[in-house]
Amino acid sequence: MNRAVFSILAIFALFAVVTMPQAVQASEGTVHPAQQSWHFDGFAGTYDRGALQRGYKIYREVCSACHSMKRVHFRNLEALGYDESQIKTIASGYNVIDGPNDEGDMYERPARPSDAFPSPFPNKNAAKFANGGAAPPDLSLITKARHDGPNYVFGLLTGYEEPPHGETLNDGQHWNKYFPGHKLAMAPPLSDDQVAYEDGMPQTVEQYARDVVQFLTWAADPYMEERKRTGLKTLIFLLVLAGVMYAVKRRIWADQH
Amino acid sequence: MGSGERAEFKNPVIGWIDERLPLFTLMQKEYGVFPTPRNFNYFWNFGAIAMFMLVAMIVSGIVLAMHYTADTELAFDSVERIMRDVNSGWLIRYIHMNGASFFFVAVYIHIFRGMYYGSYKKPRELLWILGVLIFLLMMATAFIGYVLPWGQMSLWGATVITNLFSAIPWVGDSIVTLLWGGFSVDNPTLTRFFALHYLLPFVIFAVVFLHVWALHITGSNNPLGIEPKGPQDTLPFHPYYTMKDSFGLVLFVILYALFIFYAPDSLGHPDNYIPADPLVTPPHIVPEWYFLPFYAILRAITFNMNIYFLAGIAGLFTLLVEFVWREKPKMIAAPYALPILVASLFLAALGFIGDQYPTLGIPFTAAEDALVSAKLGGVLAMFGAIVLLLVLPWLDTHPIRSARFRPLFKWSFLLLFVVFVFLGYIGSQPADAAFGPVPLSLLGLLCTGYYYGFFLVILPFLSRFEKGRNLPKSIHEAVLGKGA
Numbered sequence: 001m002n003r004a005v006f007s008i009l010a011i012f013a014l015f016a017v018v019t020m021p022q023a024v025q026a027s028e029g030t031v032h033p034a035q036q037s038w039h040f041d042g043f044a045g046t047y048d049r050g051a052l053q054r055g056y057k058i059y060r061e062v063c064s065a066c067h068s069m070k071r072v073h074f075r076n077l078e079a080l081g082y083d084e085s086q087i088k089t090i091a092s093g094y095n096v097i098d099g100p101n102d103e104g105d106m107y108e109r110p111a112r113p114s115d116a117f118p119s120p121f122p123n124k125n126a127a128k129f130a131n132g133g134a135a136p137p138d139l140s141l142i143t144k145a146r147h148d149g150p151n152y153v154f155g156l157l158t159g160y161e162e163p164p165h166g167e168t169l170n171d172g173q174h175w176n177k178y179f180p181g182h183k184l185a186m187a188p189p190l191s192d193d194q195v196a197y198e199d200g201m202p203q204t205v206e207q208y209a210r211d212v213v214q215f216l217t218w219a220a221d222p223y224m225e226e227r228k229r230t231g232l233k234t235l236i237f238l239l240v241l242a243g244v245m246y247a248v249k250r251r252i253w254a255d256q257h
Numbered sequence: 258m259g260s261g262e263r264a265e266f267k268n269p270v271i272g273w274i275d276e277r278l279p280l281f282t283l284m285q286k287e288y289g290v291f292p293t294p295r296n297f298n299y300f301w302n303f304g305a306i307a308m309f310m311l312v313a314m315i316v317s318g319i320v321l322a323m324h325y326t327a328d329t330e331l332a333f334d335s336v337e338r339i340m341r342d343v344n345s346g347w348l349i350r351y352i353h354m355n356g357a358s359f360f361f362v363a364v365y366i367h368i369f370r371g372m373y374y375g376s377y378k379k380p381r382e383l384l385w386i387l388g389v390l391i392f393l394l395m396m397a398t399a400f401i402g403y404v405l406p407w408g409q410m411s412l413w414g415a416t417v418i419t420n421l422f423s424a425i426p427w428v429g430d431s432i433v434t435l436l437w438g439g440f441s442v443d444n445p446t447l448t449r450f451f452a453l454h455y456l457l458p459f460v461i462f463a464v465v466f467l468h469v470w471a472l473h474i475t476g477s478n479n480p481l482g483i484e485p486k487g488p489q490d491t492l493p494f495h496p497y498y499t500m501k502d503s504f505g506l507v508l509f510v511i512l513y514a515l516f517i518f519y520a521p522d523s524l525g526h527p528d529n530y531i532p533a534d535p536l537v538t539p540p541h542i543v544p545e546w547y548f549l550p551f552y553a554i555l556r557a558i559t560f561n562m563n564i565y566f567l568a569g570i571a572g573l574f575t576l577l578v579e580f581v582w583r584e585k586p587k588m589i590a591a592p593y594a595l596p597i598l599v600a601s602l603f604l605a606a607l608g609f610i611g612d613q614y615p616t617l618g619i620p621f622t623a624a625e626d627a628l629v630s631a632k633l634g635g636v637l638a639m640f641g642a643i644v645l646l647l648v649l650p651w652l653d654t655h656p657i658r659s660a661r662f663r664p665l666f667k668w669s670f671l672l673l674f675v676v677f678v679f680l681g682y683i684g685s686q687p688a689d690a691a692f693g694p695v696p697l698s699l700l701g702l703l704c705t706g707y708y709y710g711f712f713l714v715i716l717p718f719l720s721r722f723e724k725g726r727n728l729p730k731s732i733h734e735a736v737l738g739k740g741a
Contacts, residue, residue, distance in 0.1 A: 004298030004480070011366060012512065014678060043519060071337050137531075141337070144522060145530035180540070220530075223340075223347045230348070231518025238511045245504040252500050256295065256492065 030180045033148060033155030036210070040150075040217060043232075046225050047218050049081040054197060055215025056080060058208050061195050063139060066131060066186075068119035071140035072219050075113040079222060080215075087113045094118050132172045134185045143213070144220040150213050152178060157209035160188040287473050292491035293498050294479035296736045300370040301477070301498075302505030303363050309506055310360040311465065315458050317353040325405065327451035329444045332407035333532040351521040357399050358524045359513045361547035364392060372649075373670060375658030376478040382650040384471040389646045391464050396548070398457040401450045403545060404442075408529030413542045415442045415450075421555070424633040441535070481735055482658030483728055490732040541687050549684030550677050551639050554708065556688055557701035558634035560612050561627030565619075569605025572597050582717050638705060645712040653716040655723060662726040666719050673711045676704045 039048040056077070059069065074091040082090070091111040096118050099106035111118065119138075121127035127135040143149030155178035163175040169183060176184040190205045197203055201211075218224075263282045266272040275281045324343050326335040339346035368388070371377055377385035404415045419436045423429040438445025476485070485491045492498070516524065524546060528539050544552050562570075576597055579590050611622025624630075629637070645652070653666075660667035683701045690697045729735035 002298065004300050008299055008366065011369070012362075015362060071334075071341065076341075141530045145527050147527050149527065227347065227351075227518055227521070231514065234514050234518065235511065238507060238514060242504065242507045242511065245500070245507050249500045249504045252496050256497070 031155075031178055033151040033159075033178050036151055036154055038150055038217075039214065040224060043228065045228070047079075048214060050199060050201075051211045051214040052080040052218050053082075054199070054201060055211040055213070055218075057197075058190075058195055058212040059139070059215055062189055062208075063212065064117070064120060066120055066127075066136040067139045068121070068127075068136075069117045069139045069219060070119055071116070071138070073114065073116050074111060076222060077113075079218065084113070091115060132185055136186070139216055139219065141220045143217045149220070150217050153216060154209050154213045156184075157190055157212070158206055287494075288499070289493065289495045291473065291494040292476070292485065292488070293494045294477055294485050294732055295490060295492045295497075296479050296481060296732050297477070297498065297501070298480050299501075299505055300366070300374075300480075302502055302509075303367040303370060305502040306506050306509050307360065307363040307367055308465065309510075310356060310363050311458070311461065314353065314356045314360060315462070317349050317356060318455075318458065320349050321353055322455060325451075327405070327448045329407060329447055329533070332405065332447060336406045348517070351517045355513065355516045355521060355524060357402065358545070358547065359509075359516070360395065361399070363509065364395065365547070368392065368646075369674065371478075373660045373667075374478055374480055375482050375653070375655075375660070377650045378653070378658050379650070381471075381475050381478065384468060384475060385650060386647055387464055387468040387471060389643065391461055391468060392646075393643060394457055394461045394464065398454060398461065399545065399547065401454045401457070403529075404447065404450050405454060406529060407447060407533045409531040409533055409537070409539050410526045410529040410542070412442055412533035412535065413539055414544055415446065417542055418544070419446075421632075421636050421639075424630065424636045426633070443535075478658060479732065480659060480661065481729060481732055482662070483732060486731050486733075543685060546681065546685070549682075550680035551642060551684075553680040553684035553701045554642050554705045555635040555639040556684070557698065557705040558631055558638050559698055559702075560609060560634075561624055561631050562629040562634055563608045563612060563622045563627050565604045565611065565622065566608030567628055569601045569603070569608060572601030572604065576601070577714060577717075581714060581721075584721070638709075642705075642708060645709070649712070649716075652712050653720055655720040655725070657725045657728065662728055663719070663723055664726070665723045666716075669711060669715050669719070673708065676707045680704045680708070 039045060039051065059067075074087055077087050077090065078084075091113050094111040094115075095108045096111045096115050097106055098109050101107055121130060121135075124135050137145075143153055146152045156176060159177035159179070161175055161177055163169055163182075167175070167182075169175060172185055173183045174185070174187055175182055190208045192205055193203045195203065195208060201207055263275060263279055264285050266275055266281060271281050321339065324335060324339045324346065326332060336350070339350050341347075343349075371385065371388065400414075400418060404411045419433055419442065422432045422436065425432060434440065436446070436449075437443070438449055479485075522530075526543060526545075543549070576594060579587070580594065607619065608622060611617060611619035612624070612627070615623060655663065655666065657663050660670060680701065683697050683704065686697055688698065692700055729738075
């Protein structure tokens with residue numbers, strides 16, 4: 001191989017090595033979560049519709065009591081495999097504030113597919129007040145907003161344990177292996193048999209956590225499947241183009257070597 | 258351009274236009290028959306690649322601007338709106354986000370190539386300086402652009418970097434107020450940053466035009482670093498280099514596409530997916546990867562510079578000018594060299610020790626007596642690192658351009674490259690991190706020392722004393738002689 005080409009490849013390799021620590025770096029008091037294998041991993045990974053639906057159920061019945069998810073709309077649930085009438089039914093189970101109407105008053109109405117998921121608290125202060133001073137974060141982007149998001153959230157949901165000897169917890173604090181600093185205000189949210197599954201999947205904390213992580217990953221990155229599909233087409237096109245370019249380049253340069 | 262010879266065109270429409278506005282003559286002269294050294298390697302692709310990236314950034318950026326809202330209450334939401342509800346919005350944003358990184362990849366390789374093959378040397382000094390200006394403008398544009406999504410790292414990165422300017426004596430605070438449009442990074446900051454982020458790319462475009470113009474006056478350098486002596490040493494730009502550039506560009510775009518489609522967030526920081534909150538400081542504020550080496554230089558200066566230290570530095574600098582920079586040292590100064598060296602080192606050490614151990618109570622070494630605070634020192638070191646690039650053509654005056662024929666230059670430059678990459682690693686780590694038993698801040702200082710030493714000491718020294726290998730007689734002979 002030509003030395004310049006080799007050097008350029010070396011620079012790219014170095015670039016990859018240098019940018020790597022950024023992806024895995026962590027601050028003090030952090031334990032790296034174990035790497036799970038996910039259905040959405042890899043170049044061809046997709047979302048598992050069954051897991052998304054189960055995960056949505058967990059969110060609806062557990063997480064949504066405290067956590068908002070205001071960037072996701074009911075209409076987006078189509079991606080989970082629900083049809084239009086199912087989505088309408090799901091949405092109409094919620095009430096939202098709309099208005100002002102012609103008389104200038106705000107009013108309540110059942111939610112429509114075009115509405116965003118309603119938040120459990122009217123504003124951040126109310127969320128703080130109801131949760132001992134720490135507002136539960138919005139979950140729309142949670143797996144993108146944490147290092148190694150899906151594994152971290154899975155670790156967090158399954159990482160509650162007794163504090164090690166010598167560590168004391170204040171009222172309302174809970175020891176979590178994976179939370180930075182370990183002292184977490186959120187009580188263990190999941191317990192076995194808490195949510196009923198209709199498809200016979202095991203009703204364990206671990207399965208719940210796996211499912212809700214997949215749902216949250218979809219919520220943060222709803223176009224992942226389309227992105228990977230478009231990527232594959234783009235790469236095939238570019239590789240063929242590169243081959244043609246190389247052949248033409250060789251031909252043109254043939255008389256100069 | 259324009260009033261000279263015109264080419265003949267068979268097509269009557271083209272001919273008609275060209276008689277009135279010789280665009281086609283210009284294109285043919287500058288990109289058609291333009292004589293280009295025949296021996297480019299693939300490092301010479303990165304100018305064209307950088308040009309492509311600039312256009313890709315402007316096009317994707319304009320589309321994003323159609324959907325973006327520059328308001329602290331709405332900016333984050335509008336970006337998420339682009340990601341979720343704008344048709345193919347996710348694609349446009351990922352093109353732009355990763356495009357910034359890949360623009361820097363291309364430009365860093367382009368700069369590396371220019372330094373390795375001595376492309377900055379006479380007669381291409383101005384071409385090089387325009388390039389450094391483009392690099393500076395790119396840094397400003399990228400930094401400002403990173404603020405726009407108004408995530409946590411946007412807000413806090415902006416706070417840290419704009420605060421640097423407050424270290425400038427007398428006018429610093431006013432500059433910061435002007436940058437902020439108030440007394441903290443807030444809505445006025447965001448709106449002016451958006452305006453500037455839209456403006457600067459076009460300024461870059463204008464400077465790129467001058468850069469390319471200057472290139473077409475001097476012609477390209479080449480891996481041998483010797484000027485073409487006649488037509489046997491060159492090839493017409495088209496089709497030879499249009500084709501080679503296109504092929505290289507497609508390979509580059511393949512890598513770029515891999516990131517866009519399969520790892521679109523891997524080069525960014527997860528904290529920027531958390532909406533900006535002025536009340537919560539992220540535990541570890543880091544800039545984007547392409548700023549990390551300079552960020553490490555900024556943080557390397559952790560000590561105040563008092564009067565002793567600066568006197569010592571001034572003494573060492575005098576010796577440097579007298580015995581390394583000057584073509585013919587005045588021998589009259591020679592007997593004083595050793596005493597000055599000893600005195601300078603003593604003063605610098607005294608000043609440094611006085612600063613590090615204030616309990617010793619050495620007069621004039623207290624922090625408030627410092628002439629250059631650690632903060633200002635860091636800012637000067639960081640900007641100085643780029644200013645050194647501007648004056649590079651006058652620091653390295655060796656007549657041989659290409660590192661191929663200068664082994665000493667080659668190895669000290671490759672070491673600089675390694676040091677620069679390592680600085681990037683240091684910049685990515687928390688300030689109190691350690692590399693085994695050695696604190697990273699010390700390694701950062703050593704690497705910064707080598708960076709400055711390379712430009713201020715090694716290059717002038719090698720310019721005078723490196724003999725270099727024999728240059729080939731011509732490009733033609735060198736290339737076709739070995740049957741390449």
